[in-house]
Amino acid sequence: MKRFGQAVFGTVAGQIIFWVVVSVMLPALLEELFALNDWLSKPLGRLAEWKADSTLEGRLKFIVLFIVYASPIAVIAGFIASRLKSREIEAAMPPYRSRSNYERLIADVKETVSSRDAANELKAEKINLLFDALIEDVCHLFQVQRTGVRAVLVINNRGRHKLTSWRWGRACTPDQDRMDYKAIDKFLETELTYPTWEQVKSHFDHTDSDTLLFIRNSGKLGLGCLIAIENSIDLEAHLQEWEHIVRPFTMLGHMDKLVRFVVNYT
């Protein structure tokens, strides 16, 4: 069935045949539907012919006619009201603004990892603070609990087939660890800097995360970060804000000293 669908919609010839068949068949089908006119008119015809002689019958006829006329008006009014309400809500909710000053935090990380005098613990702490701020933003933006978020940092360890990884946040089992890395495989194969993955539980049956977000630098991988969120989130509504937040993080992989520090930190 899937191959048939691909053959029809995936090729120009298939699409032409499809539209020819539709344009020929649709008018014929509509004409056939006109045969239903008599059937559809019958209840209304009966209603029109109904001689409501007694008071009770008159009231009943009025109620039936009221329902017939009022129902479509109520549906249309309800639709318009819901559209207006959703516009009002959208207008009332200001776009999410990050509480963190990432420019300052990243400048701080850059300065500290470049400093020969700074202790390794301080450098690691600055990196922790930066990704803590990112997790905090994820929690506020997508309305999730901090206990439901885990971050996994992957750093290119100079060699072509080797990475170094840091993980913090929500605890996980070795199985979950493996699933996180399998998800990172998929993200790296997209060859894009901030791919997302929703409804992950339908791919990995036993995973503890239903939404995964990934950020990496462009070009050769320097630094990537997986954000694993326990539940599903409304990504559609916050996609633009998310893009705004991740932008500075897609630059971190180009900071060689940061990459080298994480690789050598044990």
Add this chain to the structure above:
Amino acid sequence: MFVSSKKSARLRLRIASQSTIRTASGRELVVAEIKTNKPIPPASHGTVRLRGKLQ
């Protein structure tokens, strides 16, 4: 005469070693060495929304 069109293997990450360290602030950090079966492809700027079961 015949050109082989063997599909390249998928990228796989494998944990080679793992240790837990405690940072100066008392935070627990899990550090792992990861091996990959092939080089990681470079990326260009952009996003894709993956959903549900993947191939």
